[in-house]
Amino acid sequence: MMHIVAICGAGVGTSGILKVNAERALARLGREATVTASDAASVQTAAADAQIILTSPELVHAIGKTYAEIIVVNNYFDLDELAEKLEEALS
């Protein structure tokens, strides 16, 4: 199963919203993946087996080295933006 990690600074709140809406966008695309939420400090462990990291433009620099594809999300509530970016990363 594909693993997608949503990252925020504190690990509560914004990453949870990103996780919920990523799951909705995946459902819309008819794709399956495990989506988890984590914070920037533990991204290296949380995303060790992840194929995709979802985050804010402000947090890209905090992620460091990763083999995962990083998707930068501007509007966490815009399912069109999320679905478009996820579809591109999954294709």
Place this chain on the structure above:
Amino acid sequence: MPLPPLPDAAINLHAGAGDWRGAVRLAGDALTEGGFTTEAYADRMIEVIEEFGAYVVIAPGLALAHARPGPDVLRSGIAVVTLAEPVVFGHPHNDPVNVLIGLAVTGTEEHVTTVAELANVFNNADSIPALAAAPTAERVREILGARAAE
């Protein structure tokens, strides 16, 4: 699963903030007035942004101010602040901000239902401008689908 109760004391409409720190402090004040946090929580919400940047501005015009669970969180809850004059947080796409949701949680798991409900509300793109224009606390609760008390 509805949002946690949102009492009038946790709602501050068309307030003057000056800058983003002032705006986050207003969200902290509203959480404290609502009985959810002590005053120290506002400082921790500001520290999160100082450390990680303006990522809390998660949609155009909207900041979700929050920090990790801690002893300054008395019970989980949200607060709503709207600003008379928007402030800049430094987000590359979503500035300026005129609506803040303050979020306080006592544990990392229990926030999940609250944020899922917030996602439901804000997946409707009209919700942010509607909140910004809301004239009364009652209207804010109506937009969010929240109750005033348990």
